[in-house]
Amino acid sequence: MITKGSESTIKASPEDTRTRILEAAREIYVLKGFRGTTTREVAERASVNEATLFRHFGNKEALIEAMFKNACEHDGENLAEFFAGTTADVASDLRLLAVQALHGMAAKRDLILISLAEEPRDPTGFNIMWKTPSVVFERLQAYFAQAGSQGKVHGDPAMNARFFMGMLFAHVMGRCIFGTPNFEEVADYSVDIFLNGIGNK
Amino acid sequence: MITKGSESTIKASPEDTRTRILEAAREIYVLKGFRGTTTREVAERASVNEATLFRHFGNKEALIEAMFKNACEHDGENLAEFFAGTTADVASDLRLLAVQALHGMAAKRDLILISLAEEPRDPTGFNIMWKTPSVVFERLQAYFAQAGSQGKVHGDPAMNARFFMGMLFAHVMGRCIFGTPNFEEVADYSVDIFLNGIGNK
């Protein structure tokens, strides 16, 4: 039961309850991991009866999997333009990718970490989570190969892709250790160091 | 009871049982996390009775904390030479640090990940785990400041430290996504890109 607009109270739609449960599940899962997440607590936080949760998802495992899928639903939607092909300016290409990747990863930092840590006991979440980044990595490698053949960048494409993505990855993941400058700054600095570093000064 | 050498079977010392329990705890903890780690399984793997485990550590929480401390006991032992001060060659300084850091982090990759992921529910392990890296980070920052004042490197010391350590960090943590070249190669490449990148070509 949820109050909606200026009308009287109406019943939430099944879709609504479903997404409320998924959101609650995520909030608790990133705090406590799989074993630490109890169906009771999820139901409570979603303001839903525990039985309803099971009626929707069958069991806890399926719930968590649905939660992962839900979180990654719109991954990589705005990457098409970048990967259409090399444009004139490598620096601005990379900067665009950097900003998008930084924001995308930051929005799911907690899930990314948990999926890495829980990988040995539950590869499901890991696989869902890393699908898009893997694609990006491969595409970026191809991008460097192409740009390389045009003489726009130097160095091994695989190593370059590894390092460039690694720089972004490290910034998002290690923010609690290394502090948190804003993403624009990081993106600029990354592209700068990187292109300079591989000899595009 | 453990057979030792060609002599007859002798009883293991308390110290011995203690470390056996700690090792078993680590093996299971990195696979299953805190909630997933059961005292029964740890005891089993350590070939020790469950009661013995409690007699040694009191409770599960204390056991895990002891395990973290034990794992970090010898952290940063061979960093003194590096941080004695700037030597003639920045590149070889950094390369030395890189190789040591890469090996150190790789040996504890699983624990590092888990400590990051479990941070919100249990900062204890996190704090133990990240003590040395934090120190390294600060010292590296100071190193860059000093080297900078001598005109050996350019750029903001904090940003430089962040980026350099970030590159290493990303390589160890992301190895399953980005593949795993060997550490010597990574160290060389990192120092190279980095120094080039900040303008020390």
Next chain:
DNA sequence: ATGGGATGCGTGTAAGCACTTGCATTCGCT
């Protein structure tokens, strides 16, 4: 040989967990 410390062993307990079931209720739709 003997006493004390460390360990094994079994049993027990109280709590928490995923998941089920049967029934009452409420809302939207025709």
Next chain:
DNA sequence: AGCGAATGCAAGTGCTTACACGCATCCCAT
């Protein structure tokens, strides 16, 4: 009005878990 789908509610089941306790056993130092 009335049907059906979605939900609430309460009680329960069977399993696992951390942790406690009492007692027997074994080793080592005196």
